[in-house]
Amino acid sequence: MPTDVRAVSVSGNPEEYEDEHVHAIYDEIAGHFSSTRYKPWPIIAQFLSSLPAGWVGLDSGTGNGKYLPLPLDRPGQLWTIGLDRSINLLRIAQTVGQHYREVVLGNVLDFPWRYGAFDYAISIATIHHLSTHERRKAAVKSLLHSISPNHGRALIYVWAVEQDNLSKRVIPVAQQAGEIQTVKQKDKPGVDVFVPWVLKEPSSKPDTPAQATQASAKVFNRFYHMFAAGELEQLVTEAAEDMKLQVVSKQLRTTVAAGVSGVTAVQTGWERSNYYIELERWRT
């Protein structure tokens, strides 16, 4: 059964493409997928722990809602509202951690909120499911619009071309010499791939022999855009510029003149096969 990651080229209407290669799949694999996604990643947990009591946030692409109960050591001091395109994942997210959570069915490209209504926003392993650069940029803009222009904070995670050695996935595209070169050049885009999900259907009869169970496994190919080094920063810069926000480094923040709206990358990095960027919006 082909379960390796393989390169694809996106064609046709991107919305229909994502419906077929992302949304429909998550609705079908929701239960199995969720049972494998329960451990929060450390940098995200740390980010949420650092926020003050009384802040409300948006988890854009919440999936099974595993970040909604955080921070675990201060339950109820923050409220994170989860948005996702998969109704079946939301049904799981709705009661994650044995409490009722707030979840909304929606697309990360849309903006069903008051502008700047949230204090913080996270988008974890979501934007890489969008099939064009423009759509990924639109998702970042939505995220920046959702947070306060004065103090809003955001954290974005996307899948990286640069893969963890421990990752069980075989990435043929990244292993070809040509591709590795592409990845190292900052301006070059990442790679569009299908990442298989092998769904093991629970057997209908308890005494079904092992071979029969094997045969009922079904493979779903999810679309991912694997980000190149520097591509996430570039995407955020383009989104901010479209919004007429100044992009200013941490070091130069204090030198900004009065009356300016901007965004600063507080930290960027790579963790477990993902690139991340933490952002802060400000007004002088």
Next chain:
Amino acid sequence: MVRLITHNLLACHVRGCNSNNFPLQFQDVQIGLREAEFNPDFLRGFLPKIEWNALVGAARQLGDTSLPEEQPSMLDDDFLKTLHHVLLEIHVEEGAMVCPNCKHVYPISNGIPNMLLAEHEIG
């Protein structure tokens, strides 16, 4: 779930619907009351960011008239408990939210609001 904490943040996003698109109006709702843990630190921090008139109006649509018209300056425990109940313990399970401007209907089913739009409606 649609509790009033979420309702206070949502706005209509139909293409071209940019003014008077908040707050959404509840329609034909079924509600459930569920106790939630009281957290005064959260409420004190969140209070300045609430659109107060929208919250009072939405609570009344759901049959709860416990909130004062004006946000009080004294945040005693009685007030915070009232606020806690209105924001976090009233669950809208079924029904819809309607945009006051363009009248777009966002359905609520099993406590999940559907904010998706058809492609031609997206702003």
